[in-house]
Amino acid sequence: MSLLTAAPEGAPVLGDAEFRAALYALEPRYWDGHPFHTRLHAGLLGKDELRLWAANRWYYQRCIPQKDAAILANCPLPEVRRQWLPRIVYHDGADAGAGGAEKWLRLAEAVGLSRAEVLSEEHVLPGVRFAVDAYVTFARQRPWLESVASGLTELFSPGLLRHRLGRMREHYPWISEEGLAYFTARIDVVDAEGAATLDLVVRHATTRADQEACVAALSFKCDVLQAVLDTVDHRATSLRARP
Numbered sequence: 474m475s476l477l478t479a480a481p482e483g484a485p486v487l488g489d490a491e492f493r494a495a496l497y498a499l500e501p502r503y504w505d506g507h508p509f510h511t512r513l514h515a516g517l518l519g520k521d522e523l524r525l526w527a528a529n530r531w532y533y534q535r536c537i538p539q540k541d542a543a544i545l546a547n548c549p550l551p552e553v554r555r556q557w558l559p560r561i562v563y564h565d566g567a568d569a570g571a572g573g574a575e576k577w578l579r580l581a582e583a584v585g586l587s588r589a590e591v592l593s594e595e596h597v598l599p600g601v602r603f604a605v606d607a608y609v610t611f612a613r614q615r616p617w618l619e620s621v622a623s624g625l626t627e628l629f630s631p632g633l634l635r636h637r638l639g640r641m642r643e644h645y646p647w648i649s650e651e652g653l654a655y656f657t658a659r660i661d662v663v664d665a666e667g668a669a670t671l672d673l674v675v676r677h678a679t680t681r682a683d684q685e686a687c688v689a690a691l692s693f694k695c696d697v698l699q700a701v702l703d704t705v706d707h708r709a710t711s712l713r714a715r716p
């Protein structure tokens with residue numbers, strides 16, 4: 474069932490299973506099947522394209538903790554903040570050089586970028602910046618529950634992460650294992666994180682309007698991710714066309 478069009482007034486609250494199904498109904502919109510991912514996983518990307526991807530994904534990675542901090546700032550419930558806080562530590566690390574962001578920088582270095590050029594964001598494309606900024610702005614402006622729901626793309630990501638890791642090891646063997654640590658570490662946590670987030674959303678979306686807003690938020694996030702890869706793909710095409 475699609476919850477993307479508003480139900481008539483007085484429509485009943487969905488049961489747990491129906492609401493979960495309405496969220497999962499968005500899975501076909503996830504970015505796993507994006508043509509850029511398809512080429513990445515088939516080993517068809519050149520080094521320039523891999524560098525473009527890593528430098529642009531960096532902008533997403535580095536904004537995620539700010540998005541999560543906005544959720545914390547908007548949430549009045551200590552038990553929810555307690556559950557959400559570790560996400561910031563996961564990405565930023567308990568110490569400098571220990572978190573997910575650092576692992577992404579190592580991946581960028583492993584594909585041949587310097588840390589300085591990644592941090593300078595000189596390769597970040599305008600469309601990627603707009604899309605990722607829209608995600609952070611959403612979290613700043615919308616109720617915390619919707620922002621949490623927008624992160625549920627993570628529910629769809631475990632298969633993609635495992636597939637990507639396998640295909641990258643196979644097709645780009647020159648990328649060091651240390652460079653792939655972002656994915657190995659992420660795979661270890663993402664199932665539990667996604668399930669806990671889904672339970673949180675289901676528990677707190679107690680009205681039909683909440684449920685519809687959560688589905689709309691997840692749909693918006695699918696658009697953010699598509700826009701990121703559309704932009705990278707477009708630039709990659711012009712790199713390939715270069716003599």
Ligand SMILES: O=C(O)c1cc(C(=O)O)c2c(n1)C(=O)C(=O)c1cc(C(=O)O)[nH]c1-2
Binds near residue numbers: 573625
């Ligand atoms: O590699 C991927 O395809 C992928 C996808 C997603 C996602 O679906 O948003 C995230 C991540 N990775 C990821 O590494 C990550 O830390 C992450 C955080 C979030 C979020 O919205 O809070 N999504 C994702």
